[in-house]
Amino acid sequence: MGVSMRKWIIANWKMHYGPMKAGAWIRAFRRERLPKDLDIGVAVSAVSLAAARASLGRAGVPTLGAQNTFWADEGSFTGETSPQMLKEFSLSFCLVGHSERRIHLGETDEMIAKKAEALRKKGIQPVICVGETDAQKKKGETLKIVRKQMTDALKEWDMEDDSMLPAFAYEPIWAIGTNKACSAQEARVVHEGLRQTLVKLFGERGNEVHILYGGSVDMRNVSEYLSTTEIDGVLVGSASLDPRAFGLLCRSAVPA
Ligand code: PGA
Secondary structure, three states, rough: OOOOOEEEEEEEOOOOOOHOOOOOHHHHHHOOOOOOOOOEEEEOHHHHHHHHHHHHOOOOOOOOEOOOOOOOOOOOOOOOOHHHHHOOOOEEEEEEEHHHHHHHHOOHHHHHHHHHHHHOOOOEEEEEEOOOOOHHHHOOOOOHHHHHHHHHOOOOOOOOOOOOOOEEEEOOHHOEEEEEOOOHHHHHHHHHHHHHHHHHHHHHHHHOEEEEEOOOOOOOOOOHHOOOOOOOEEEOOOHHHHHHHHHHHHHHOOOO
């Protein structure tokens, strides 16, 4: 079981919001009343990071993250964005290995491992996404699959570095964008399995790694996840697109 830690809510806009709309979202969200005992972040498209950062001004909430990175600092990698470039936006985190990237862009566990380590070196915390397909779930392979994804994603990670830990998001592919959320009870079993793997890899420090749940989280079910000890936060896709509704989701996350 994870040691008691602050829970996270991360908005994942996916491929929504260029600079203009990203700036407007941040300005609208800054007007929302937000619970103090949660850490709230937003994962923004690379082209909109500058606008999001500018609209944020001195505000520390939400923290900013990217949705993807390359692994090299610079070079002949047309179209890619490096951790070095992302660092200029003072990001807190970067998503890595989202299933949409694994599926549509052929992202492999090897690439994900390189990305996670490259981010660590730049002081940007990777939030590594793992999750099984519907077919794998039906075959009873969930734990085997997500544990392998986790272990493979950490193949390059420098275990000696005690200044940073990775974070993970368990996102069952069948629950993403489907309104068929995985119940907190069901997710909890997977989170427990992932925690065991983390403790094997990191020893006691494995208990401090955040494991979020993602997949059809909304303002009605969010408190169920966040009140589950094994679930250290949530990653929210479609329910994060409207800044006011997302503000309400954040307020719904904790008991009044
Ligand atoms: P969803 O997406 O909340 O729209 O299901 C979650 C995610 O893919 O991160």
